[in-house]
Amino acid sequence: MTGMAGMTTPGPPTEPPEAERAVDCRGLSHRFGDHLAVDDVSLWIAPGEVFGLLGPNGAGKTTTIRLLTTLLPLRQGRARVFGLDPGRRPMRVRRLLGYVPQELSADGSLTGRENVMLFARLFDVPRAQRWERVTEVLAAMELTEAADRVVAGYSGGMVRRLELAQALVNRPRLLVLDEPTIGLDPVARSGVWERITELRAATGMTVLMTTHYMDEADALCDRVALMHRGRLRALGAPAELKDQLGPGASLEDVFRHYTGDHLGDAGRQGGLRDVRRTRRTAGRLG
Amino acid sequence: MSAVPDAPRAAWAEAPVPPSWRRLPDRVFALCLVELEKLRRDRTELFTRAVQPALWLLIFGETFTRLRAIPTGPVPYLDYLAPGILAQSALFIAIFYGIQIIWERDAGVLTKLLVTPTPRAALVTGKAFAAGVRALAQAVVVLVLSALLGVALNANPLHLLGVAAVLMLGAAFFSCLSMTIAGLVLTRDRLMGIGQAITMPLFFGSNALYPIELMPHWLQTVSRFNPLSYEVDALRGLLIGTPAHLLLDFGVLAGSVVIGVTAASALLGRLAR
Numbered sequence: 001m002t003g004m005a006g007m008t009t010p011g012p013p014t015e016p017p018e019a020e021r022a023v024d025c026r027g028l029s030h031r032f033g034d035h036l037a038v039d040d041v042s043l044w045i046a047p048g049e050v051f052g053l054l055g056p057n058g059a060g061k062t063t064t065i066r067l068l069t070t071l072l073p074l075r076q077g078r079a080r081v082f083g084l085d086p087g088r089r090p091m092r093v094r095r096l097l098g099y100v101p102q103e104l105s106a107d108g109s110l111t112g113r114e115n116v117m118l119f120a121r122l123f124d125v126p127r128a129q130r131w132e133r134v135t136e137v138l139a140a141m142e143l144t145e146a147a148d149r150v151v152a153g154y155s156g157g158m159v160r161r162l163e164l165a166q167a168l169v170n171r172p173r174l175l176v177l178d179e180p181t182i183g184l185d186p187v188a189r190s191g192v193w194e195r196i197t198e199l200r201a202a203t204g205m206t207v208l209m210t211t212h213y214m215d216e217a218d219a220l221c222d223r224v225a226l227m228h229r230g231r232l233r234a235l236g237a238p239a240e241l242k243d244q245l246g247p248g249a250s251l252e253d254v255f256r257h258y259t260g261d262h263l264g265d266a267g268r269q270g271g272l273r274d275v276r277r278t279r280r281t282a283g284r285l286g
Numbered sequence: 287m288s289a290v291p292d293a294p295r296a297a298w299a300e301a302p303v304p305p306s307w308r309r310l311p312d313r314v315f316a317l318c319l320v321e322l323e324k325l326r327r328d329r330t331e332l333f334t335r336a337v338q339p340a341l342w343l344l345i346f347g348e349t350f351t352r353l354r355a356i357p358t359g360p361v362p363y364l365d366y367l368a369p370g371i372l373a374q375s376a377l378f379i380a381i382f383y384g385i386q387i388i389w390e391r392d393a394g395v396l397t398k399l400l401v402t403p404t405p406r407a408a409l410v411t412g413k414a415f416a417a418g419v420r421a422l423a424q425a426v427v428v429l430v431l432s433a434l435l436g437v438a439l440n441a442n443p444l445h446l447l448g449v450a451a452v453l454m455l456g457a458a459f460f461s462c463l464s465m466t467i468a469g470l471v472l473t474r475d476r477l478m479g480i481g482q483a484i485t486m487p488l489f490f491g492s493n494a495l496y497p498i499e500l501m502p503h504w505l506q507t508v509s510r511f512n513p514l515s516y517e518v519d520a521l522r523g524l525l526i527g528t529p530a531h532l533l534l535d536f537g538v539l540a541g542s543v544v545i546g547v548t549a550a551s552a553l554l555g556r557l558a559r
């Protein structure tokens with residue numbers, strides 16, 4: 001795995017000065033009622049980095065993403081996206097983002113092309129370039145043949161690739177992917193990852209993603225953060241984290257080490273709500 | 287990879303941003319276009335939904351015309367009723383539009399739209415427009431049926447244009463009302479409950495079925511705050527030629543739409559939290 005795109009130095013990026021960071025959080029917290037979903041999270045992401053947010057169901061990954069993508073109000077702590085405050089300048093921040101939420105979110109009653117075209121319009125892609133740009137991202141996601149079919153008939157993997165096309169049509173500087181491969185079969189999974197790797201090589205775009213698959217995180221991410229019960233438990237390059245644990249450790253072992261046996265928890269971790277959401281993610285559009 | 291050209295990296299996300307005054311109309315246009323594409327695909331629903339207003343006209347209309355129970359002056363009761371049913375069918379379509387917003391929230395579609403540089407008001411206006419177009423399509427069915435039943439409709443194109451405008455405004459307002467409630471109650475079940483609870487009072491507390499003068503005094507006061515009364519008043523004036531207060535009607539409807547869009551867009555963000 002290479003480091004930042006375009007550079008030959010492998011391994012994690014060096015800490016950039018504050019003004020150049022793609023994402024910068026300090027003491028970020030968020031409460032739902034009396035439940036602290038994100039608890040004092042501080043991290044930065046360098047431009048061009050692929051950063052993975054890992055953790056069991058209910059760890060607070062999606063909530064962190066929703067804080068950064070202007071969906072939740074920033075009440076405690078500080079967040080910056082390319083130097084902009086998502087609370088104060090939401091429109092400016094949204095312009096820089098491509099976002100694929102955890103649920104399969106393409107509009108099932110439209111065709112693939114119509115779905116992408118809508119996003120091209122919403123991001124002010126100039127009229128003269130729109131058709132070309134839409135065709136281009138659809139082709140990059142290998143959806144040219146299916147482009148004019150209604151999305152309700154797409155497979156889960158196709159929907160995910162379509163969502164990537166939607167997220168990429170505005171050429172975002174930060175691509176935010178919330179469990180982009182959940183519920184996909186192995187072939188569809190590797191298809192999605194190939195597309196992302198290619199894109200990254202071609203554009204040097206920054207990627208923030210969450211996943212439950214440790215092998216993916218290991219192979220794709222420059223650095224990962226492990227979350228558990230809203231808190232960051234570990235942060236670093238996968239190789240670093242594995243080395244810290246001892247020789248021969250896998251990222252899966254690291255995950256277990258920091259999160260414990262979360263399945264036995266009686267608290268709100270991995271409650272019905274989380275499972276339901278995960279199930280919905282895995283389902284098809286109908 | 288060949289499909290995405292290795293463009294100069296600086297070009298990404300640095301396309302020129304159009305002036306902000308153009309953003310709202312641009313976005314509304316884009317969202318209306320999408321709604322039209324969706325409507326084009328489920329035309330069958332338009333006809334199944336027209337069954338209910340048709341039954342009202344046929345059963346209620348014919349019966350009460352015979353009974354002569356409701357004094358409507360020189361106008362036959364069926365003629366008096368037809369514009370009321372037109373408004374009713376638009377109301378019934380629009381009042382459940384909030385459910386669509388909640389459904390889109392659950393499906394993740396809304397979340398994603400909220401992360402684009404699109405003003406909330408544009409998202410709401412797009413939906414309101416869709417409700418209007420749906421109401422219009424159904425109105426055509428109801429009008430044809432009324433004509434077949436012998437209602438003397440005014441076919442002046444200018445009047446019909448006015449009818450279309452009134453129906454669009456009415457449907458837009460009631461869909462905004464529905465989306466506002468959606469933003470308050472947040473779940474489909476509660477919205478269904480409230481929708482059902484308010485539809486009948488809105489309908490019966492208006493002049494859709496009988497002249498306001500027949501109502502008890504307190505209900506007359508209530509119906510003056512009911513936009514549906516103004517909608518029906520305008521439709522009756524335009525279609526049947528009864529005396530109407532068109533200027534007031536249009537004013538009230540347009541004002542209600544502005545308030546509705548404002549309220550619904552202020553609450554829309556709550557749905558994604």
Ligand SMILES: Nc1ncnc2c1ncn2[C@@H]1O[C@H](COP(=O)(O)OP(=O)(O)OP(=O)(O)O)[C@@H](O)[C@H]1O
Binds near residue numbers: 060062274
């Ligand atoms: N809108 C909400 N209202 C109340 N509680 C919420 C809300 N959204 C999330 N939570 C709770 O906050 C906690 C963190 O949720 P979050 O969705 O961020 O977890 P996650 O790490 O993304 O989990 P998963 O892997 O299942 O997607 C969970 O306990 C969840 O139940």
Ligand SMILES: [Mg+2]
Binds near residue numbers: 061062063102178
């Ligand atoms: Mg999540």
